[in-house]
Amino acid sequence: SQQGEEDPQALSIQEGENATMNCSYKTSINNLQWYRQNSGRGLVHLILIRSNEREKHSGRLRVTLDTSKKSSSLLITASRAADTASYFCATALSQGGSEKLVFGKGTKLTVNP
Amino acid sequence: DAGVIQSPRHEVTEMGQEVTLRCKPISGHNSLFWYRQTMMRGLELLIYFNNNVPIDDSGMPEDRFSAKMPNASFSTLKIQPSEPRDSAVYFCASSPPGTRQETQYFGPGTRLLVL
Numbered sequence: 743s744q745q746g747e748e749d750p751q752a753l754s755i756q757e758g759e760n761a762t763m764n765c766s767y768k769t770s771i772n773n774l775q776w777y778r779q780n781s782g783r784g785l786v787h788l789i790l791i792r793s794n795e796r797e798k799h800s801g802r803l804r805v806t807l808d809t810s811k812k813s814s815s816l817l818i819t820a821s822r823a824a825d826t827a828s829y830f831c832a833t834a835l836s837q838g839g840s841e842k843l844v845f846g847k848g849t850k851l852t853v854n855p
Numbered sequence: 856d857a858g859v860i861q862s863p864r865h866e867v868t869e870m871g872q873e874v875t876l877r878c879k880p881i882s883g884h885n886s887l888f889w890y891r892q893t894m895m896r897g898l899e900l901l902i903y904f905n906n907n908v909p910i911d912d913s914g915m916p917e918d919r920f921s922a923k924m925p926n927a928s929f930s931t932l933k934i935q936p937s938e939p940r941d942s943a944v945y946f947c948a949s950s951p952p953g954t955r956q957e958t959q960y961f962g963p964g965t966r967l968l969v970l
Binding site: 773775777783784785786787790830834842843844845846847848 | 859888890897898900903911946948957958959960961962963964
């Protein structure tokens with residue numbers, strides 16, 4: 743079953759605007775990660791936030807985590823056309839004696855020049 | 856540094872044929888993951904290895920799928936016989952030791968089309 747679900751499924755903004763994507767999950771997690779996928783490419787790790795953290799920054803990226811609501815958000819500030827991609831949240835679960843990442847279906851972001 | 860290498864990048868085959876996908880993880884990484892990505896189901900973990908040993912293969916769809924990792928620098932995912940519903944992009948990813956599968960590094964993927 744899908745652990746993480748991103749919202750919205752698609753987002754279109756103008757260059758310079760901020761983009762906010764949300765992720766909700768169902769079970770307790772060890773950490774939550776955000777990945778980017780450009781069209782026709784593999785996923786690239788952006789940022790990881792641990793379950794005991796509430797906010798994390800990396801360049802123009804800001805991630806928040808609310809474990810009480812089982813949700814996270816990814817904010818991209820001052821967006822650029824090059825930010826056009828799909829963004830996935832992934833939750834790290836301990837399951838059946840192993841630990842693995844479970845990905846959501848992603849938010850497709852389009853930044854118009 | 857070379858990233859995760861996958862081959863072939865594209866594969867078109869006919870139903871019933873055997874398909875073998877290959878992956879070379881980043882040198883020094885000890886965990887390797889095979890994922891399948893489709894529009895309908897998103898990104899699904901098929902199997903992952905730690906130190907060349909399969910740890911979790913619960914995502915392997917059925918017996919037609921098999922994966923091996925004979926050494927630290929090579930893994931294969933085989934589909935035999937292939938079916939049209941296997942059409943997808945297959946990704947291999949690796950992660951370094953000590954990270955508990957955090958920060959996975961993805962290859963470019965193999966786009967498989969089964970006719």
